[in-house]
Amino acid sequence: MKIALLGYGRMGKEIEKIAVSRGHEIVIKKDVDDVIDITLADVAIDFSVPNSAFNNISNCINNNVPVISGTTGWLDKYKDAVALCEEKKGAFIYASNYSLGVNIFFELNNQLAKMMSALEDYDISMEEIHHTKKLDAPSGTAITLAEGVINNTSKKNWELGEVTSEENIPIVAKRIPDVPGTHTVWYNSEVDSIEIKHTAHSRKGFALGAVVAAEWILGKTGVFNMKDVLNIR
Incomplete structure (x- = not known):
């Protein structure tokens, strides 16, 4: 699958390594102020900064691109993201930790x-x-x-x-x-x-979980979490 990395810091680079090792392609690497065409991606993974997260998520949902977010510190707008996802019949996972x-x-x-x-x-x-x-x-x-x-x-x-x-x-x-x-x-x-x-011994566990979640959400509609991905409800 084609992945957009929204945030290309240490976590973004670790996710890139895991994704490529699992046969996926990174088509977008977005820093904070970059202008991108999110429709180039099959799925987006957001590990950006609190001030950018909601805009990144909204852009994905508005363009029918499933989005996985692991950015923390923006949750005052989480309900807005859920409402938008439900309105647009999008696909969205937020987790405070993807390990x-x-x-x-x-x-x-x-x-x-x-x-x-x-x-x-x-x-x-x-x-x-x-x-x-x-x-x-x-x-x-x-x-x-x-x-x-x-x-x-x-x-x-x-x-x-x-x-x-x-x-x-x-x-x-x-x-x-x-x-x-x-x-x-x-x-x-x-x-x-x-x-x-x-x-945690390294960031690899967080990155692997995010990629597994991205693989899981393809073709689905709704707001999910890692309990859904791991089937541990």
Whole structure:
């Protein structure tokens, strides 16, 4: 298939390697201000910047090009993207993290939260560590993990740093050079601690998942996520 890369930074280059190794062709490599003809592509993969993501996604949907987005920090417009996709009968996947392992980790997080929901003696906290060039904090992955806990417990929200309410989940965000991504969820009590953790060793896992998602969405119509791609609903 012919792929448009919307954003050609480190992730874009990693996606290019994976896509070419799987027999695909890169027909567009878009930096922030480039003017492109998106109709040259069968599918687009957006790993751009928060200020560009919604415009990239809208351009794809308006031109009937399926789009995979992994850009974080733009989700105040996510509902608008969904509405546009439904109006135009397009195809769209957003995921905070395309790593196949992370998406299994999301499901483990949901199941653990359900099991811990009645145990009031445990305090919940989270930490995410990324490279120093990551623009947003906390990471989209950390927010997804927090939302998984919120949906399955009495917690109401998340906060970056120390919490101002017991109903909220504290998330610590650290930026350290050359760390692809590490996410940890803790349940701590006076008697013991339970911890689940995902550590990415490179960006290759994120890139592979994005290409797998692009392969999966061809020929489909609707708004999807990685649960659909991995058939783990």
